[in-house]
Amino acid sequence: MQRSKLPYFFLALSAVLAISAVALLFIRPGSPAVVQQPTPAVPEAPPEPPKKPELPPAVPNLGAMPEPEKPEDVFKNLGVGVEEVDPSELVARIAKAIEAGDLATAAKLIGKDALDPKTLERLKNLATAQAIKLRQPGGVREVGELELNALARWALELDGPEAGRDRIFLDLRRNKGVWSVEKITLPPAANEPIPKAILADSLGTADAFLQAVLKQDFEFARAFVDPATVSDAKIAGLCILFEEGGYRLRASKPLRAMFQRKDTVGYLANVETTDAAQSAQFAISLRQPPAPSNWLVSEINLDQLLADYARRVAGGDVxxxxxxxxxxxxxxxxxxxxxxxxxxxxxxxxxxxxxxxxxxxxxxxxxxxxxxxxxxxxxxxxxxxxxxxxxxxxxxxxxxxxxxxxxxxxxxxxxxxxxxxxxxxxxxxxxxxxxxxxxxxxxxx
Structure with missing residues (x-):
């Protein structure tokens, strides 16, 4: 009796279905049992450089500020000026600007309290009439004090052929530990007469007198003294002391204010030897006769200077x-x-x-x-x-x-x-x- 093949058919069909079910289980997406090969990375495009932010209009560097056509343009934008703890630094910056013909920079450093359009115009004319060059060495010089530790004068010594037109004076005021320019005095114009002293105040007279003595210019020095109280011999003697003793005015605070009265002032003149190894001092007083006379040197006390001279030059014999x-x-x-x-x-x-x-x-x-x-x-x-x-x-x-x-x-x-x-x-x-x-x-x- 021949066996029926139907059971074998159903058995094979069941096996095929089971295998298919298992296969579907393994290839289902997200199944942890499937290990997928990584897809090759597509290189990213390089990032675009960030755009530079738009800057406000550049502020010109003070040392390279172009000069406006008119001084009035500079004056409109002037502030109170620059303040410095060290007055010599401020004066040096002003000197650099003036020597470069940079009117705008010089004006900003000086400030509106010391400048006006007329002075600016004169400063511009001075710079354009000739190339301003400072004397070397000694182009920047401290003149002295008008008020003790409060008001000082500096001079810009210009390299000019004519005495009396070769200095710019800057008066600096000290306030809360810093210095700023209070006043600027320019030399007279070419068509103006040269006054006996550029500055007719007491410090200007004292400085002019001592500068003449340093140059051994007896006659010019004599023009600044009261002949009733200061002898020609004392002027000549001071010339000899400066020459033989090898003295010069000290670079720092050469003239220091001692006392100030309505018509009489006193200064302490500080001097040093040319090698700066030794220093000495002497007193100088000035009085102001009734107007319109200028200040005059009325007394010179050389006791301390003579003592230093005797010690160094005369072997100690006073x-x-x-x-x-x-x-x-x-x-x-x-x-x-x-x-x-x-x-x-x-x-x-x-x-x-x-x-x-x-x-x-x-x-x-x-x-x-x-x-x-x-x-x-x-x-x-x-x-x-x-x-x-x-x-x-x-x-x-x-x-x-x-x-x-x-x-x-x-x-x-x-x-x-x-x-x-x-x-x-x-x-x-x-x-x-x-x-x-x-x-x-x-x-x-």
């Missing part, structure tokens, strides 16, 4: 001084000699060069030369020696171009000692005798 008191009043120049000698030494020669310059500037000026000795020797010998000491000075001046008619000579012997020739115990005093061997120059003008 009596060995180029400036002595005249028995008849006033000051007299003194030239010294070695024992029993009537020869001019190099130091004396330099002093006489200054006297020669004074006498040659005005043939109407006359001097009296009086020779002196110490007490050693007979009266007759000392009178002869003192006469020779006066004569040798006269001969030097004449050989230098001074008219003999301007000179009177006297021999005083040992009759007018400056110091005692002996000590209190009656012993010989070499230092005292040293100060007595001299020729005094009395300026009769």
């Amino acid at each position: 009596y060995y001084s180029p400036l002595v008191k005249n028995p008849q009043g006033g000051d007299t120049l003194a030239l010294y000699f070695e024992f029993d000698e009537d020869e001019i030494n190099p130091r004396t020669r330099r002093q006489l060069e200054i006297v020669t310059m004074i006498l040659k500037s005005d043939p109407g000026k006359k001097i009296t030369l009086s020779g002196h000795t110490d007490s050693l020797g007979t009266d007759g010998y000392n009178r002869s020696l003192s006469s020779r000491r006066a004569d040798v000075v006269r001969d030097y001046l004449v050989s230098a171009g001074v008219s003999e008619a301007q000179i009177i000579t006297l021999g005083k012997g040992a009759s007018q000692p400056r110091r005692p020739n002996v000590t209190e115990s009656g012993e010989d005093d070499p230092e005292g005798r040293r100060a007595n061997r001299r020729t005094e120059i009395y300026l009769d003008f």
Whole structure:
């Protein structure tokens, strides 16, 4: 009996269905049992660079600010000016701008309190008339104080051919620890006369006087003093002290305010040697006569300066001084000699060069030369020696171009000692005798 194949058919169909069900289970999306191959990454396009933000209009750098056509344009935008803790830094920045012809920068640094359209116009004309260059070295100079630690003056020394038109002055005011420009003074225009002093105040007069002394310009220095109280000998003596002592005005605070009254002021002049190794000082007072007169130097106290000079130049002998008191009043120049000698030494020669310059500037000026000795020797010998000491000075001046008619000579012997020739115990005093061997120059003008 043949077996039916139907069961085998259904069994095979069941197996196929089971396998299909299992296969569908494995290939269903999201099934964790399926390990899919990663899809190759598509390279991304590089990001676009960020766009630069639009900036407001650029603010010009002060050092490169173009000059407007009209000073009035600058004045409209001026502020109160720049403040600095260090006044020298502010003045240096102003000097740099002016030298570069940069009117706008200079104006912004100075500020509206010190400037007006007229001054700006003059500053522009000054810059365009010629290329402004500062003197080298020393183009920026501190003049001194008008008020102690509160109001100071600085000068921009221009490299110009004509004295009196070669300085710009800046007055700086200190407020809450910082300095700003309070006033600017420009030199006179080419068609304006040069005044005796650019600034007619007391500090301007004192500075002009000392600058003349530094240049050994006796006549110009003399124009700033009261002749009733300041002798020509004191001016000449100050010239000699500056020259022989090698002094110059100190760079920092050369003139310091001591006192201020309505018509009298006092300054302390600070000086130093040319190598800045030593410093000294002296006092200078000024008074203002009734208007319209300018301030005049009325007193010069050289005690501290003479003491420093004696220590450095005269071996510590305060009596060995180029400036002595005249028995008849006033000051007299003194030239010294070695024992029993009537020869001019190099130091004396330099002093006489200054006297020669004074006498040659005005043939109407006359001097009296009086020779002196110490007490050693007979009266007759000392009178002869003192006469020779006066004569040798006269001969030097004449050989230098001074008219003999301007000179009177006297021999005083040992009759007018400056110091005692002996000590209190009656012993010989070499230092005292040293100060007595001299020729005094009395300026009769």
